[in-house]
Amino acid sequence: MNWRPEHLTEREEEILRCIRWWIEDKGEGPSVRQLAHVVGMRSTASVAYHLANLERSGALIRDGRGWNICRLGH
Template identity: 95%
Template sequence: MRRGGRGRAGRAGHRVDGTPAAQHAPEHLSEREEEILRCIRRWIEDKGEGPSGRQLAHAVGMRSTASVAYHLANLERSGALIRDGRGWNTCRLGH
């Protein structure tokens, strides 16, 4: 039985094989993911921390925070985004 709530990812910011996610080249990102990444970059520059999922959804014109979470998980998996805590406002850019 697994413990720690991190599933297969192991340590935060690391892939299953134990290497930091940022060391892997990003996979192809969708246009929406590129837009989300640009928004996060601007938000961090302006406010000093990443946006919440709800703030990000509003900023990119999405209604569903679940859809935003899906894209954020893809960005994290590709190494383009690294989450330092549980929330997305603690994220930083990976590449």
């Protein structure tokens, strides 16, 4: 069953897709700066804001530089 919070923005979904791709491709999670570059954002603070929203929604769990994407819908 796919679970997708209705309140995720397109940007947040893009960030989740990027994290998933990065982990599958490189075997570890990206840094906030790397995420900003890949999704085309200049501000790492903006990326951090979206990551915090994703954590609050339960779609993402971070442990230092580790990432765990929870219940990511397609």
